[in-house]
Amino acid sequence: MRVVIAEDEALLRQGLARLLADEGLEVLAAVADERALLERARSLVPDLVITDIRMPPTQTDEGMRAALTLRRERPDLAVIVLSQFVDAAGALQLVADGADGVGYLLKQRVMNVDRFLEACRLVVARGSIIDPEVVAVMMQRRGDDPIARLTPRQLEVLALMAEGLGNAAIARRLFVTEKAVARHINAILQQLDLPPESDDHRRVRAVLTYLDRR
Amino acid sequence: MDVRPGSVRLQLPARSVDPTRIVVGTLCALLVLIVAALVAATPGTGPTEVWVMVLAAGVFVGAGLVAWARRPHNRCGLLMIGTGLAFAVAGLQGVPVAALDTLGLLVETVPLALTLHLLMAYPSGRLGSSSARAVVAAGYVVAVVLQLPRILFAGGGSPLLESASTVLQAVAGVSVLVAATVLLQRRARAAPPAVRRAIGPLRWYGPVALAVAAAGAVAADVLTRDPWPVVAAWLQVAALAGLPLAFLAGLTRGSFDRAGEVRELLAGLDRGPVDVDELERLLGDALGDETLRVLYARGPGHVDRAGSPVAPGGAGRGLAAVSIGDDAIGLLEYDSTLVADTELVDEVARVAALAFERFRMTVELRARTAELEEAARAVRGAQRRIVRAADDERRRIARDLHDGAQQRIVALGLQAQQIARRPGDPAAVSHQALELSAGLESLLDELRALVHGVMPAALVDRGLEAAARALAARIPMPVSVTARGLDRRLPDEVESTGYFVVSESLANTVKHARAARCDVTISLTRDLLDVEVRDDGIGGADRDGSGLRGLADRVGALGGRFSVGDAEGGGTVVLAEVPCAS
Numbered sequence: 002m003r004v005v006i007a008e009d010e011a012l013l014r015q016g017l018a019r020l021l022a023d024e025g026l027e028v029l030a031a032v033a034d035e036r037a038l039l040e041r042a043r044s045l046v047p048d049l050v051i052t053d054i055r056m057p058p059t060q061t062d063e064g065m066r067a068a069l070t071l072r073r074e075r076p077d078l079a080v081i082v083l084s085q086f087v088d089a090a091g092a093l094q095l096v097a098d099g100a101d102g103v104g105y106l107l108k109q110r111v112m113n114v115d116r117f118l119e120a121c122r123l124v125v126a127r128g129s130i131i132d133p134e135v136v137a138v139m140m141q142r143r144g145d146d147p148i149a150r151l152t153p154r155q156l157e158v159l160a161l162m163a164e165g166l167g168n169a170a171i172a173r174r175l176f177v178t179e180k181a182v183a184r185h186i187n188a189i190l191q192q193l194d195l196p197p198e199s200d201d202h203r204r205v206r207a208v209l210t211y212l213d214r215r
Numbered sequence: 216m217d218v219r220p221g222s223v224r225l226q227l228p229a230r231s232v233d234p235t236r237i238v239v240g241t242l243c244a245l246l247v248l249i250v251a252a253l254v255a256a257t258p259g260t261g262p263t264e265v266w267v268m269v270l271a272a273g274v275f276v277g278a279g280l281v282a283w284a285r286r287p288h289n290r291c292g293l294l295m296i297g298t299g300l301a302f303a304v305a306g307l308q309g310v311p312v313a314a315l316d317t318l319g320l321l322v323e324t325v326p327l328a329l330t331l332h333l334l335m336a337y338p339s340g341r342l343g344s345s346s347a348r349a350v351v352a353a354g355y356v357v358a359v360v361l362q363l364p365r366i367l368f369a370g371g372g373s374p375l376l377e378s379a380s381t382v383l384q385a386v387a388g389v390s391v392l393v394a395a396t397v398l399l400q401r402r403a404r405a406a407p408p409a410v411r412r413a414i415g416p417l418r419w420y421g422p423v424a425l426a427v428a429a430a431g432a433v434a435a436d437v438l439t440r441d442p443w444p445v446v447a448a449w450l451q452v453a454a455l456a457g458l459p460l461a462f463l464a465g466l467t468r469g470s471f472d473r474a475g476e477v478r479e480l481l482a483g484l485d486r487g488p489v490d491v492d493e494l495e496r497l498l499g500d501a502l503g504d505e506t507l508r509v510l511y512a513r514g515p516g517h518v519d520r521a522g523s524p525v526a527p528g529g530a531g532r533g534l535a536a537v538s539i540g541d542d543a544i545g546l547l548e549y550d551s552t553l554v555a556d557t558e559l560v561d562e563v564a565r566v567a568a569l570a571f572e573r574f575r576m577t578v579e580l581r582a583r584t585a586e587l588e589e590a591a592r593a594v595r596g597a598q599r600r601i602v603r604a605a606d607d608e609r610r611r612i613a614r615d616l617h618d619g620a621q622q623r624i625v626a627l628g629l630q631a632q633q634i635a636r637r638p639g640d641p642a643a644v645s646h647q648a649l650e651l652s653a654g655l656e657s658l659l660d661e662l663r664a665l666v667h668g669v670m671p672a673a674l675v676d677r678g679l680e681a682a683a684r685a686l687a688a689r690i691p692m693p694v695s696v697t698a699r700g701l702d703r704r705l706p707d708e709v710e711s712t713g714y715f716v717v718s719e720s721l722a723n724t725v726k727h728a729r730a731a732r733c734d735v736t737i738s739l740t741r742d743l744l745d746v747e748v749r750d751d752g753i754g755g756a757d758r759d760g761s762g763l764r765g766l767a768d769r770v771g772a773l774g775g776r777f778s779v780g781d782a783e784g785g786g787t788v789v790l791a792e793v794p795c796a797s
Contacts, residue, residue: 010622012654016629023636055618085617108621112628114636 007038007052035063100129100202129165139212268306275299278459290340298329328358396422427454522581699738720748728752754781
């Protein structure tokens, strides 16, 4: 797996590069700002870009903008955007153009190496992943009906759907059968009046958009 | 006298006829009559000469007397009387008494010079500019000095010289008249509307009348055959006789007759309760000046009727004191180009004094209200700035935590992960563990600095003096800290405010003052904490910079006083006084 990393904090950039290299990923470049990221990602044609959102020069959302630009140029490029804080709007922005092959994670998730590597593999395989913290905040914000009418188990399933997990993964996480998951999902989609989606990443977008709607 | 509550009744002195004017009028009439008798008795003169003289003199003297009576302080009336008398004396030409004949010849054209003077001085009675004075002086020179050759050559058979001097006088006279006309037009154009209205018709009529009169005089000398002298004489009178009437009308009408207006003002004040805003309008009407402002004395300064402090006077503004006895209670501020007669303003001020006194309370209330509103605005501004400063501070802390500490923790976490995933190489593991530990230590330093910036531990734990000393020790310049009476801990907000006064002032000194040393004095006397930071730098601190402004707001919020100023002998002094009743 060929990776380009963009992160302005040097310690973190080097640490991340070394960690991924140790795990057998091919780190093509590790850069510190938006311009270098765009340049390298275009010339080196990686499978995956991992980028911090806030980078020089303005320390606002350079990473997000670069990620969206690159995705528009090369829809098959997978990106993971790392954020210092929970920002639902950022996550929605990322999935707006299509959730296949994108990830939105809090930066601290890189410390759980196995989970992080799993996320990398997932997005490269056209899956999507949204940080559970972000989903939790969005679910909390939508504390109204019809979400309030969901059972606790259904809420759990909805959160995992929003995080980008497929039926099988949800079943594994909740220690239930896949058939049970499918049943929950049908009930949820019906209650929220969402169209049935077989495609995981389209489901992610629908659910996130629903959660964001007021 | 029936005085209704809430109204002011004043007695204007009755318009009595001044005995001086009766005497002057009688003397003038006598003089004119004597001259008329002399002329009538002169052989070879007909009734025309008599009537011309009597009419010209009579109209000017009469109009002059009326103008003088109505506007005693305006010189125009006297000038008109003088012109009339000059006409009378000029009529003496040809009487069989040699001295009187010469006198008559000498003043022959003086009426013209006086009329010119009148024209230039109208309507205020004063010559406003040096060029006007020069033109008027030239007029007198032409009328008197250039007349002398004619007296000298009149008897002696030198007709050539006589006519040469006549021509010279005529040319000079025309020049003066042209210059006067130009000046008059220029003045009329530049004058404020009211003055322009007063000058109005005279602007053209005056010079034309003078020109006709002068031409008549010349014609009388040249065309000696009947009936020309008589025609010329009537022409002169016809041209000039209208002038005094026009002057009189201008002086007693419009903006220059104010005696009636003062009566109006009195009537207005008497009619019923006048409010404070109406008073200004009434007084403005009385003086024909819409821009008139009524200013009330308040403390050392003045306020307008709305109670806002004002600086009286300015370019083109006249001031008249309003007082009751020796108590100066206010001012009338008026347009001095519009209101020529200061006596009138003073009269209006006298009339208004009682009403003034009545409205001082109203205006005082308005002034206090305005002050309270201003103070409330200042408080709101300070509160807003305090809130914003607190928000800025939170934002800064959040950013420091996000971009600093949080990132470093993630990086350190990654390092720990690497150690965990690489067992079996004790040397490498130990090296990485040491690196991790060093990283944790520097992270702690960072957090400590962050916390210190928010609220120093020394201040929290040991109080203001210790915190100030700890701060001074870290400043890269000699800083002395003197503390007096700080034998107890003060309320938190007082201590932190005192500390921020010291820290912000020291930071400014280091950054801007180019100082060699700095002295901090903190003293507690009963319930007042005094903090003084004094440096020996270049001074000129920016009071409105956000730092000092924030301090002022903080100190103000605690009911204290804050000042920043240049120290005697250079440098900056920051002073804060914070009450701390606990």
